[in-house]
Amino acid sequence: MFYNLSDKELEALKIIRNSLVHQGRIPSVRELMIGLNYKSPRSSAVLLKSLEEKEILRKKMDGSYQIVDFEIPEDYGSRAQTVKIPLLGSVACGIPIFADENIEAEVSISVEMIKKGCKYFLLRAEGDSMDKAGINNGDLLLIKQQQDAENGDRILALIDDEATVKEYNKSNGMVILKPKSNNKIHQPIILTDNFRIQGVVENVIKL
Amino acid sequence: MFYNLSDKELEALKIIRNSLVHQGRIPSVRELMIGLNYKSPRSSAVLLKSLEEKEILRKKMDGSYQIVDFEIPEDYGSRAQTVKIPLLGSVACGIPIFADENIEAEVSISVEMIKKGCKYFLLRAEGDSMDKAGINNGDLLLIKQQQDAENGDRILALIDDEATVKEYNKSNGMVILKPKSNNKIHQPIILTDNFRIQGVVENVIKL
DNA sequence: TGTAGAGTGTATATTTATGTATGTTTTATA
DNA sequence: TATAAAACATACATAAATATACACTCTACA
Structure with a gap:
């Protein structure tokens, strides 16, 4: 090839x-x-x-x-192919998510983890609100950019100008974002469905 | 000679x-x-x-x-027993790593650096992504051919048809190749575990 | 509706770097 | 001094990269 x-x-x-x-x-x-x-x-x-x-x-x-x-060669294992995914720093409200100011670095990711034709970005997890879901402070989140999600997906949303990763649950025209850890600090967030999903967590990379 | x-x-x-x-x-x-x-x-x-x-x-x-x-300077005129190790140039896609097209030279290396029964080759270090690990631009890397590695080993991988030396780390079904120096230019490379290690760096020859 | 500008693929001619070939001059030495 | 080897000054052909221009398609906007 x-x-x-x-x-x-x-x-x-x-x-x-x-x-x-x-x-x-x-x-x-x-x-x-x-x-x-x-x-x-x-x-x-x-x-x-x-x-x-x-x-x-x-x-x-x-x-x-x-x-x-654009397929992966058979002997892929010995010949890894990568694409560069932007690692976003702070994602503030209003600023387009791919604005250059936000891009902290470009990280090479195996094309095996990437679906053709989809846009991706990386985010560094901060805090521990998702630690029961296997996300710890400092992990890199590989996020596929999309506006819709299934119940149970870990989605990225912009809440009060902050990038927040929570479990998505929709019912009765209401959207409930649950933190995975159920304690007093992290309470679920309840919203109407007029807010925009930024993307879905596809992978958690522990460095 | x-x-x-x-x-x-x-x-x-x-x-x-x-x-x-x-x-x-x-x-x-x-x-x-x-x-x-x-x-x-x-x-x-x-x-x-x-x-x-x-x-x-x-x-x-x-x-x-x-x-x-090609004798490395230290060995000039010495009576030390040597073996010839191929120095690989650019490792292009599709071409087996030991194909003649890849071999730039045959370099004489002291047998003391070689384990019997193992296959070795040399590679020229390019760039400075590993300089914190004691590898500088222009050094010759003595690499033992093997498919497995321990976490922390400096391994050779073929990423996008380029020979890349990085620290090996495997966890969660993912392989993360870390540069030693951590800045915006040198980011980790994230792969699936479906990839083949080409060899492990056994020695760094500074010229 | 029309026009300006940006972005596109392509065409033409030029420059640069390469290996090789042609002779000529210099140098060493027998 | 005669002669062979070494180094010289040029020239040629090729391949790659260059500068620049052309024609076409959009889109924005007056």
Whole structure:
């Protein structure tokens, strides 16, 4: 699959993969140019051309490129593929969740943990309100960006300008966010359903 | 071994070795020309040719040169018994790790550093993500080929077709590769446990 | 409705770095 | 001094990367 690719071609593929995860599309000739530190769109266009000739990319009807196979190679284990997921710092209300000011770092995550076409981000867990659910202070939460959730999901919500992870429960037009640990400090939060879910916790990474 | 080499040839070898360790490639005819204070590319080209005839250099399939015999400086002239360990260059996707295309040189290493019956190879350290662990840019890493590791070992993994050395940590069905220095540039890499370790760093050779 | 601007893929010609080839000059030494 | 080896100055062909321009599609906005 990825045989006989030059270093530059592999680097281009890496950038394309990341662009697919975060922007949902193949980068433009000029975006790729910047990513590869080229100075002319020609250089990256030639690279795309050669990837097309090697049948890694394909041209669609409208002229735009499409990646032929974004699947994991069989010998994945020895050849881990990753995408970069932004690690968000403080998520304040009103600020778009992907605003550059919020991005603390970029963390490489195996593509095996990522669903194609979905947007993800990482958040550092603070406090211990979820420790019964296996989330401890300092853990990294891999969160899939979405607006809906199933009952029982651990969701990220913005409550009073704070990023909060709680268990989602909806019934009778009311939404109850339960902390997993049931003590006096962490009481459930009861809201109407006119609030926005930011995402669902897909994985908890203990560092 | 190097007895029938002229002074100029020895000097050229020194420059080639240096370039191999630090730039990861045989210098171009003109780079070697400058290094040897020649004024014409012909002069260094002739020198490369004669090193090839004396079988110190060898042409690979792709036409680029490869150094056949490479002793690390400490061993120069010593009577210590040595074995030849391959120095791997870029580890491209799809190519088995010991394929000829990957081998940049054969380096003589003292047998005292080698356990019998184990397979070893050398890798040039790039970047400084491991500098807190005593690995600096340009060091040669002596790596024992094995698939398993203990938490805390410095392992070699192929991440996005790049050879990466990081501290190994496995927990909860996830594998976390930590850089020793913890800053915004060097973040951990998070993988599923479905990936293969290439080897464990046994020694760091500083040149 | 029309226009300006940004972003797109592509085309043309140029620059740069490479290995090699052609002779010529210098240097060492027999 | 004669001669062979070494180093020289150039030139050529190729590949990669460059600068720049062109034509097309959007979208925003007056």
